[in-house]
Amino acid sequence: MAANLPLLQLPSISTPSLHSKLHSKRLNLTTTSTSPAKLKGTSRYSTITCSSSNGRGPDSTDDSVKSVERILEEKKRAELAARIASGEFTVEQSGFLPQLRNGLIKLGVPTEILEFLSKWNNAGEEQLAIPLAKGAISAIRSQAFFIPLYELYLTYGGIFRLTFGPKSFLIVSDPSIAKRILRENSKAYSKGILAEILEFVMGKGLIPADGEIWRVRRRAIVPALHQKYVAAMISLFGQATDRLCEKLDAAASDGEDVEMESLFSRLTLDIIGKALFNYDFDSLTNDTGIVEAVYTVLREAEDRSVAPIPVWNIPIWKDISPRQRKVTVALKLINDTLNNLIAICKRMVEQEELQFHEEYMNDQDPSILHFLLASGDDVSSKQLRDDLMTMLIAGHETSAAVLTWTFYLLSKEPSVMSKLQNEVDSVIGDRFPTIDDMKKLKYTTRVINESLRLYPQPPVLIRRSLEDDVLGKYPIKKDEDIFISLWNLHRCPNHWVDAEKFNPERWPLDGPNPNETNQNFSYLPFGGGPRKCIGDMFALFETVVAVAMLVRRFNFQIALGAPPVEMTTGATIHTTEGLKMTVTRRTKPPIIPKLEMPALKVDGDSSITKQQSPAVTASVSISQEDQQLGQKGQVSSAHS
Numbered sequence: 001m002a003a004n005l006p007l008l009q010l011p012s013i014s015t016p017s018l019h020s021k022l023h024s025k026r027l028n029l030t031t032t033s034t035s036p037a038k039l040k041g042t043s044r045y046s047t048i049t050c051s052s053s054n055g056r057g058p059d060s061t062d063d064s065v066k067s068v069e070r071i072l073e074e075k076k077r078a079e080l081a082a083r084i085a086s087g088e089f090t091v092e093q094s095g096f097l098p099q100l101r102n103g104l105i106k107l108g109v110p111t112e113i114l115e116f117l118s119k120w121n122n123a124g125e126e127q128l129a130i131p132l133a134k135g136a137i138s139a140i141r142s143q144a145f146f147i148p149l150y151e152l153y154l155t156y157g158g159i160f161r162l163t164f165g166p167k168s169f170l171i172v173s174d175p176s177i178a179k180r181i182l183r184e185n186s187k188a189y190s191k192g193i194l195a196e197i198l199e200f201v202m203g204k205g206l207i208p209a210d211g212e213i214w215r216v217r218r219r220a221i222v223p224a225l226h227q228k229y230v231a232a233m234i235s236l237f238g239q240a241t242d243r244l245c246e247k248l249d250a251a252a253s254d255g256e257d258v259e260m261e262s263l264f265s266r267l268t269l270d271i272i273g274k275a276l277f278n279y280d281f282d283s284l285t286n287d288t289g290i291v292e293a294v295y296t297v298l299r300e301a302e303d304r305s306v307a308p309i310p311v312w313n314i315p316i317w318k319d320i321s322p323r324q325r326k327v328t329v330a331l332k333l334i335n336d337t338l339n340n341l342i343a344i345c346k347r348m349v350e351q352e353e354l355q356f357h358e359e360y361m362n363d364q365d366p367s368i369l370h371f372l373l374a375s376g377d378d379v380s381s382k383q384l385r386d387d388l389m390t391m392l393i394a395g396h397e398t399s400a401a402v403l404t405w406t407f408y409l410l411s412k413e414p415s416v417m418s419k420l421q422n423e424v425d426s427v428i429g430d431r432f433p434t435i436d437d438m439k440k441l442k443y444t445t446r447v448i449n450e451s452l453r454l455y456p457q458p459p460v461l462i463r464r465s466l467e468d469d470v471l472g473k474y475p476i477k478k479d480e481d482i483f484i485s486l487w488n489l490h491r492c493p494n495h496w497v498d499a500e501k502f503n504p505e506r507w508p509l510d511g512p513n514p515n516e517t518n519q520n521f522s523y524l525p526f527g528g529g530p531r532k533c534i535g536d537m538f539a540l541f542e543t544v545v546a547v548a549m550l551v552r553r554f555n556f557q558i559a560l561g562a563p564p565v566e567m568t569t570g571a572t573i574h575t576t577e578g579l580k581m582t583v584t585r586r587t588k589p590p591i592i593p594k595l596e597m598p599a600l601k602v603d604g605d606s607s608i609t610k611q612q613s614p615a616v617t618a619s620v621s622i623s624q625e626d627q628q629l630g631q632k633g634q635v636s637s638a639h640s
């Protein structure tokens with residue numbers, strides 16, 4: 001019997017639902033915002049992708065189990081929708097006029113009169129009020145927190161305020177507002193609570209740092225990701241993935257199912273350790289103390305990012321809580337290891353005779369740390385450690401999550417999988433991928449682009465306003481905490497056709513690599529503006545190589561009896577109980593010799609090769625913002 005996955009259903013746009021109608025009314029009275037549901041005027045239940053079969057043929061037992069699951073999920077969604085409709089998340093405006101309006105609605109006064117009243121009221125107000133929702137922490141904590149934010153977005157629109165007791169956040173899901181915060185007026189925003197939460201592990205590293213420290217460090221680090229470095233990384237990605245293939249091969253022989261999420265986490269840890277400081281965690285083979293320490297710290301960072309109360313700030317907490325004591329020990333081990341690696345690398349640099357230049361790279365140790373030390377980067381060991389630790393976290397869990405959700409999505413769409421396998425067979429066959437293949441693996445790249453759309457890592461970006469600003473038509477004050485929901489932007493039913501469908505074909509093969517610029521901030525998997533990810537091309541190539549090498553050798557299916565694949569979140573989107581898969585070796589089609597010509601291609605689909613016209617732009621380009629910082633041609637941007 002096929003394993004079944006739960007169905008997450010969100011009320012959005014097509015069969016009218018009571019709650020959205022109710023809310024359209026409520027919003028007309030209290031705000032001037034336009035919600036996506038209102039824009040389309042209709043409403044439907046849309047399916048978010050944790051759903052349906054595992055790609056095997058349906059049977060009737062599956063169907064009935066699925067319908068029970070569907071009913072249960074619909075019930076869950078309907079309950080949340082009803083809570084929104086009941087006003088649990090809505091703060092009624094106080095004052096005479098709103099109360100009068102509420103009284104008039106109850107008396108059945110026509111909408112036109114109410115709207116006139118509303119305009120009259122707004123005309124007297126100095127500022128437009130941002131649509132307001134309030135919630136119980138439990139509503140957010142019972143599931144991945146970005147899911148109820150999507151629900152609220154469909155009701156309240158592209159910017160609304162969410163309050164939990166004394167805490168208040170602005171939730172942004174509007175591309176032009178995201179652009180304003182991230183690019184046009186980025187100087188007016190800091191990393192806010194994110195910097196506070198991550199301080200214990202990243203210190204003043206590139207992700208939490210703001211102001212001058214950030215500017216100086218970004219200018220020092222970005223050139224390390226130059227073209228020659230990224231090309232060298234392609235073979236590192238290949239070697240690491242090959243080790244994973246060996247593991248999977250053994251599992252296939254033994255008929256054992258594998259938990260792919262943890263394997264991907266180990267794969268990307270091994271890669272980033274070598275790429276950053278030439279250290280082989282070898283976590284795919286060993287569970288050493290340092291690997292465990294990295295995971296302890298990572299889990300702590302993720303837990304802190306969703307914890308309602310910062311208990312770790314209580315002074316004696318870290319001494320009395322066993323968990324915090326474990327974190328302190330883990331942090332010390334990592335810091336000692338990093339200090340040691342920095343010292344070893346310093347000695348290597350002192351002894352080498354290589355002249356530093358723009359595309360400097362030591363072939364024995366091509367790491368970013370080596371580049372930074374050789375560049376004469378005038379920085380304290382503490383700052384260097386903070387930066388390395390930041391990149392270790394930034395470049396590890398994100399890529400692992402992308403691979404996890406890509407394989408989940410592929411297991412649901414056998415037709416995408418076979419198209420992907422055809423491309424990989426025809427482009428790389430049995431050899432290791434090279435940098436030149438990155439331009440040719442167009443469909444593979446589109447699969448990653450689409451996976452990043454449906455499962456952005458992280459699903460929200462965090463900012464705090466440093467000064468007053470205007471977002472859309474709403475003035476905001478200094479010190480606002482803001483969540484920019486990439487999840488909502490990437491699934492906006494008004495912007496995307498079949499927003500919930502995993503459809504790599506939505507990105508033309510001969511078009512540019514999709515990014516925030518050419519998608520006008522509706523798609524920003526690597527962020528945008530001056531704080532855009534510096535590892536975007538690294539990560540894109542890493543995931544393309546891993547996917548290509550894995551699917552050319554194996555088929556992947558959700559394992560029989562596997563737990564449902566549901567989402568939970570820390571900094572990135574995790575599964576609640578892993579991604580358990582059955583891996584089988586691919587049997588390639590038989591070779592049919594041709595008499596006239598020797599068979600050059602043993603398998604693969606030449607038609608795909610023919611269709612492929614110019615570039616998936618694995619381009620070496622630099623962002624507008626990094627140019628302003630005076631950066632040279634590093635491979636760190638998908639900007640086209």
Ligand code: HEM
Nearest residue numbers: 206207394395398399457461525526527531533534535539
């Ligand atoms: C698929 C993998 C990855 C994804 C989806 C991803 C995503 C992102 C996003 C969305 C941001 C912007 C955060 C914000 O604006 O608040 C970011 C920033 C950053 N990423 Fe990545 N990233 C990935 C891989 C990497 C890798 C491999 C590295 C390191 C080599 C890296 C290093 C960084 C750094 C240092 C920043 C902060 C940049 C700054 O603030 O100036 N990322 N990443």
